[in-house]
Amino acid sequence: MSxxxxxxxxxxxxYLHVGGARTALFNWLLARKQGGTFIxxxxxxxxxxxxxxxxxxxxxxxxxxGLDWDEGPFYQSDNFPLYKEYIQKLQDQGKxxxxxxxxxxxxxxxxxxxxxxxxxxxxxxxxxxxxQPAGQPYVVRFxxxxxxxxxxxxxxKGTITFPNEELDDLIIxxxxxxxxxxxxxxIDDAIMRITTVIRGDDHVNNTPRQIQLYEALGFPVxxxxxxxxxxxxxxxxxxxxxxxxxxxxxxxxxxxxxxxVNYLVRLGWSHGxxxxxxxxxMIQKFDIGNVGRSASVFNTDKLLWLNAHYIKTGDPARLAxxxxxxxxxRGINPHSGxxxxxxxxxxLQERARTMIxxxxxxxxxxxxxxxYDAAALSKFTKEHLLAVYEAxxxxxxxxxxxxxxxxxxxxxxxxAEKGWKMPQVGQPVRxxxxxxxxxxxxxEIIATLGIQETVLRLxxxxxxxxxxQ
RNA sequence: GUCCCCUUCGUCUAGCCCGGCCCAGGACACCGCCCUUUCACGGCGGCGACACCGGUUCAAAUCCGGUAGGGGACGCCA
Numbered sequence: 001m002s003x004x005x006x007x008x009x010x011x012x013x014x015y016l017h018v019g020g021a022r023t024a025l026f027n028w029l030l031a032r033k034q035g036g037t038f039i040x041x042x043x044x045x046x047x048x049x050x051x052x053x054x055x056x057x058x059x060x061x062x063x064x065x066g067l068d069w070d071e072g073p074f075y076q077s078d079n080f081p082l083y084k085e086y087i088q089k090l091q092d093q094g095k096x097x098x099x100x101x102x103x104x105x106x107x108x109x110x111x112x113x114x115x116x117x118x119x120x121x122x123x124x125x126x127x128x129x130x131x132q133p134a135g136q137p138y139v140v141r142f143x144x145x146x147x148x149x150x151x152x153x154x155x156x157k158g159t160i161t162f163p164n165e166e167l168d169d170l171i172i173x174x175x176x177x178x179x180x181x182x183x184x185x186x187i188d189d190a191i192m193r194i195t196t197v198i199r200g201d202d203h204v205n206n207t208p209r210q211i212q213l214y215e216a217l218g219f220p221v222x223x224x225x226x227x228x229x230x231x232x233x234x235x236x237x238x239x240x241x242x243x244x245x246x247x248x249x250x251x252x253x254x255x256x257x258x259x260x261v262n263y264l265v266r267l268g269w270s271h272g273x274x275x276x277x278x279x280x281x282m283i284q285k286f287d288i289g290n291v292g293r294s295a296s297v298f299n300t301d302k303l304l305w306l307n308a309h310y311i312k313t314g315d316p317a318r319l320a321x322x323x324x325x326x327x328x329x330r331g332i333n334p335h336s337g338x339x340x341x342x343x344x345x346x347x348l349q350e351r352a353r354t355m356i357x358x359x360x361x362x363x364x365x366x367x368x369x370x371x372y373d374a375a376a377l378s379k380f381t382k383e384h385l386l387a388v389y390e391a392x393x394x395x396x397x398x399x400x401x402x403x404x405x406x407x408x409x410x411x412x413x414x415x416a417e418k419g420w421k422m423p424q425v426g427q428p429v430r431x432x433x434x435x436x437x438x439x440x441x442x443x444e445i446i447a448t449l450g451i452q453e454t455v456l457r458l459x460x461x462x463x464x465x466x467x468x469q
Numbered sequence: 470g471u472c473c474c475c476u477u478c479g480u481c482u483a484g485c486c487c488g489g490c491c492c493a494g495g496a497c498a499c500c501g502c503c504c505u506u507u508c509a510c511g512g513c514g515g516c517g518a519c520a521c522c523g524g525u526u527c528a529a530a531u532c533c534g535g536u537a538g539g540g541g542a543c544g545c546c547a
Contacts (some may be wrong), residue, residue: 011547046546103545110543117470120543139545157474166472166543174545181547205473205542228475228540235539263481266496270482273495292482294475295540302481302497312510350510361508376507411506426506438508 004036005195008062008069009185011043012054015246016061018298019200019230019238022264026227027198028067029265029286039192040072045184047077061247065257066279074192076184083179086187086217087140087172095216096172098138099126103175121168140173142183142213150208155196155225156291162208170209186210190219198288201226225288228268228295238298250303254326254355256314259307268292276309308353316342316349319358326359332366339365339448347440347448361439365448368457369435372464376437380428385465388428391418393458396451404443411442432461 008024010016016024031038040062044050059073090096110120127143144167151161172183179187189197204226214221232242244250250260262277269292271277271285311319320334320341327334327341334341344362352358377385395414401407411429415422426442433445433454446454 009547013547043547049546099545106545114470114543119471121471160473162473168543171545176545178545180545185547201474202541203547206547208473226474231540233480237540266481268481273483275481275496296482297480299480299497305497308510348509351508408506415506422506424506430507434507436507440508442506 002034002036003195004031004034005039005193006031006036006198007039007041007072007189007192007194008067009041009043009188009199010058011046011049012051012058013046013049014054015057015248017238017245018247018250018260018264019245020058021061021065021067021247021260022230022267023198023200023227024062024067025065025261025264026225026269026286026288026291028069029283030196030198030288031070032283033286036195037070038068039074039194040069041074041188041192042072042076043181043184044075044077045179045181047178050077057246057248064251065247065261071192074188076188079184079188079191080179082191083184083187084173084177087179087183090142090172090216091140093216094143096140096142097127097129098132099141099169099171100129100133100136100138101125102137119166121166122170124169127169137175139171139175141169142172142209142216144169144209144212150211152207152211152221152224154204154207155198155223155288156228157201157204157226157293160204160207164208164212167209167212172213182206182209183213186213186217186219189222190214190217194222196223196225196288198225198227201228225291227291228293230267231295231297233297233299235295235297242298243300254357254359255303255307256310256322256355259303259310262310263303263306267296267298276306304353311352311355311358312349314349316345319345319349319355323355323358323362326355327362327366330359330363332363334366338450338453343448347444351440364434364436364439365445368460369433371435372431372461373436376427376431377465380424382465384424385428386462387418388420388425389432389458389462389465392425392429393455396446396458397455399451402447404441404447406443407446408441408443429458433457 006027008027010020028038030036042055062069087096106122109123113120122141126141145164147164149161149163150167151159153159170182171180173179207224211221230238232238238245244253247260251257258279265277265282265286266275269286269290271290274285277285323341323345324334344365345358348358348361352361391414395410399410401410411422411425414420415425427437429442430437430439430445433439433449439445
């Protein structure tokens with residue numbers, strides 16, 4: 001047990017994307033490993049872009065991934081009075097001041113500075129201003145130290161130092177009186193007593209300013225850990241044009257949450273040569289210090305491999321449950337009679353990389369084939385097919401076997417008896433039962449389908465051959 | 470432009486802090502072979518990288534310096 005306190009603080013302007021999910025995961029892992037507290041905080045200070053739908057989507061994503069939080073969700077917007085209080089305090093202490101420069105003026109100065117090759121920072125026009133023009137719109141700026149440097153020991157990146165002259169007097173309160181992000185995070189993290197801030201490394205540049213704020217406010221400075229970005233295949237920042245980025249989209253594409261989590265944890269972090277981690281192993285082995293310093297590319301192939309692994313080793317009953325919505329989507333109600341869905345799942349676990357593939361692969365169990373793979377069928381003569389189907393139907397009809405191995409043995413016997421090779425029998429029967437050539441083992445199919453249905457399908461395929469050829 | 474960060478197989482990475490065990494290990498993908506009643510699973514093997522240049526050293530992926538490339542930030546967004 002420790003008193004480590006971490007937080008995940010997304011802004012509700014969209015769904016939970018994989019980058020955010022990984023940041024959340026690292027926070028969660030650290031908290032769980034150390035017996036600390038994981039807090040969820042919604043950063044909705046941007047009233048314009050924040051939506052309730054986004055909040056719901058983020059919570060849904062977190063829940064699906066199994067990232068449970070101990071406190072929250074808290075909303076930044078609930079703390080507005082508190083922010084005001086601290087802004088006033090800073091002003092009273094002379095650590096912040098009113099700035100009457102207009103946004104347009106500043107924008108112009110910024111552009112000019114850029115063009116002249118100077119750092120586009122605030123020029124300090126109002127920093128030492130004595131008068132306070134009444135009725136004029138103003139923002140409140142933090143009076144930042146102008147000399148020396150600010151540095152911190154990043155848990156992931158090591159020591160990072162910024163010369164203070166690079167940092168300008170940032171705005172902490174807008175013209176409309178609302179506080180800005182860099183100020184709110186500091187207050188929130190301070191009052192929530194966050195000990196370790198784990199976030200995306202696009203925040204590295206904000207960190208020295210925030211540290212100055214902590215110090216000005218008299219709050220203890222937390223530790224920081226900046227996790228590198230996730231890139232698309234072309235090594236640019238991951239975005240929609242790289243395909244799905246929402247974790248819920250991965251669910252809908254038939255991925256298992258444990259596969260995504262396992263994939264995400266290995267993106268940037270490693271533990272020797274280990275690839276597969278159960279939740280417990282992840283928690284036990286995770287170490288924020290082992291997170292890599294460079295950005296990594298999101299690779300769907302590897303995710304697919306992990307997903308296949310978890311499907312292969314998953315509990316059939318649970319997989320059956322997860323599979324159900326995909327079947328319903330395909331117009332099948334798997335609970336209305338045979339075959340048993342968990343049994344179906346078992347025959348497909350080694351053949352499906354996603355729940356979508358599994359759903360597609362299981363359709364034939366619930367729907368008698370409407371057509372047969374003609375090319376595959378054409379490899380055999382009509383006479384041979386009819387002979388096989390008749391013999392198999394006969395054998396099956398008088399047998400009482402139930403299990404796949406027993407049925408497979410039956411086929412072997414039949415082959416020996418008739419002088420057929422296994423492929424000469426297996427393939428035609430597979431086509432008869434599933435319509436195509438890619439399906440589970442013959443014994444598995446028949447055991448799952450049941451003898452009765454099997455014989456029915458054999459009759460059907462015989463009719464088909466008789467009438468169509 | 471300025472500041473900050475990053476750089477090992479196509480991709481994820483081990484190794485780097487504490488130089489030699491590394492002519493660099495694992496995984497995904499790819500290729501080949503085997504297994505096999507189809508498709509898969511699985512097994513075996515192959516391809517494939519220390520960004521570059523200098524320095525230190527008996528010895529450098531590992532330490533130091535520089536160069537190049539990439540990314541991020543520079544908002545009254547978060």
